[in-house]
Amino acid sequence: MLRIAVPNKGSLSGPAAEMLHEAGYQQRRESKELRIVDPENEVEFFYLRPRDIAIYVSSGRLDIGITGRDLLIDSGAEAEEILPLGFARSTFRFAAKPGTAHGIEDLKGRTVATSYEGIVAKHLADSGIDASVVHLDGAVETAIELGVAEVIADVVETGTSLRNAGLEVFGEPIMKSEAIVVRRTGADAEEPKVQQFLRRLQGVLVARTYVMMDYDCRVEQLEKAVALTPGLESPTVSPLHNEGWVAVRAMVPAKEAQRIMDDLYGIGARAILTTAIHACRL
Ligand SMILES: Nc1ncnc2c1ncn2[C@@H]1O[C@H](COP(=O)(O)OP(=O)(O)OP(=O)(O)O)[C@@H](O)[C@H]1O
Ligand SMILES: O=P(O)(O)OC[C@H]1O[C@H](OP(=O)(O)OP(=O)(O)O)[C@H](O)[C@@H]1O
Numbered sequence: 520m521l522r523i524a525v526p527n528k529g530s531l532s533g534p535a536a537e538m539l540h541e542a543g544y545q546q547r548r549e550s551k552e553l554r555i556v557d558p559e560n561e562v563e564f565f566y567l568r569p570r571d572i573a574i575y576v577s578s579g580r581l582d583i584g585i586t587g588r589d590l591l592i593d594s595g596a597e598a599e600e601i602l603p604l605g606f607a608r609s610t611f612r613f614a615a616k617p618g619t620a621h622g623i624e625d626l627k628g629r630t631v632a633t634s635y636e637g638i639v640a641k642h643l644a645d646s647g648i649d650a651s652v653v654h655l656d657g658a659v660e661t662a663i664e665l666g667v668a669e670v671i672a673d674v675v676e677t678g679t680s681l682r683n684a685g686l687e688v689f690g691e692p693i694m695k696s697e698a699i700v701v702r703r704t705g706a707d708a709e710e711p712k713v714q715q716f717l718r719r720l721q722g723v724l725v726a727r728t729y730v731m732m733d734y735d736c737r738v739e740q741l742e743k744a745v746a747l748t749p750g751l752e753s754p755t756v757s758p759l760h761n762e763g764w765v766a767v768r769a770m771v772p773a774k775e776a777q778r779i780m781d782d783l784y785g786i787g788a789r790a791i792l793t794t795a796i797h798a799c800r801l
């Protein structure tokens with residue numbers, strides 16, 4: 520049975536459970552459940568603090584985990600990213616009161632508050648900056664107002680939390696993060712059960728980013744039409760009862776669907792339809 524760690528709280532928890540559900544796995548019914556077995560899929564899910572997940576996975580007791588890239592790096596655990604999942608996207612940045620710091624050099628001799636001490640300490644050391652780091656559990660934006668630190672280093676998504684605290688980012692972004700699947704460093708990534716789990720999640724990612732497009736076009740326009748909808752391998756082309764016309768079917772990126780429909784219409788294609796993909800195995 521594959522043993523998988525899933526975030527039990529926070530920004531990662533809801534979207535991770537949703538993705539697993541879309542991939543056909545049973546998920547917990549109640550937020551207090553810490554462990555469930557999905558016998559049909561031969562998987563056991565452990566609901567753990569996102570920060571702890573890489574540590575459990577590195578110990579080898581759990582086969583796979585879903586966590587944030589920033590949390591993996593911060594933990595220093597012997598685990599590696601094997602699949603990016605595209606949600607909980609964020610940037611990790613320094614911030615301070617406007618005008619008080621402009622670059623990493625300005626951190627010399629100052630105090631930085633953060634919940635990600637591992638990332639910050641390494642970044643400062645790599646940059647040769649001697650600064651103190653204060654560890655706080657969360658809501659670090661308030662640390663400057665309350666005099667605990669002059670600078671913070673935190674997760675930024677929309678920037679609303681910083682703006683509300685009257686702070687501004689400065690310097691280069693420290694790292695970009697998103698939800699990821701992790702596996703113990705050096706573990707056999709080719710293991711069939713692991714590969715099947717990854718294929719299912721990849722199927723969800725594709726189903727979320729592509730739509731199926733169908734249309735009819737004249738044979739003379741087929742090459743132009745196929746150039747607009749090349750599909751992943753190659754589009755399916757079927758004859759229509761009306762001679763001189765064909766039906767075409769191809770997957771297209773969902774974000775580009777409307778533009779592609781306009782372009783197809785422009786070259787004479789008709790009956791252009793898009794439908795959602797619910798599941799997929801490439
Ligand atoms: N506002 C946000 N937008 C996008 N991703 C976020 C946001 N806040 C945190 N994350 C990401 O979520 C992960 C942090 O998980 P965590 O459980 O700490 O989330 P959280 O929402 O901060 O929860 P909590 O504050 O309750 O601990 C990190 O990978 C981080 O980059
Ligand atoms: O740029 P934004 O869209 O405002 O998002 C970033 C904020 O979201 C997270 O906070 P969270 O709500 O998890 O509280 P925490 O600081 O206590 O973790 C993160 O720590 C930032 O504070």
Ligand SMILES: [Mg+2]
Nearest residue numbers: 529530657658
């Ligand atoms: Mg948080």
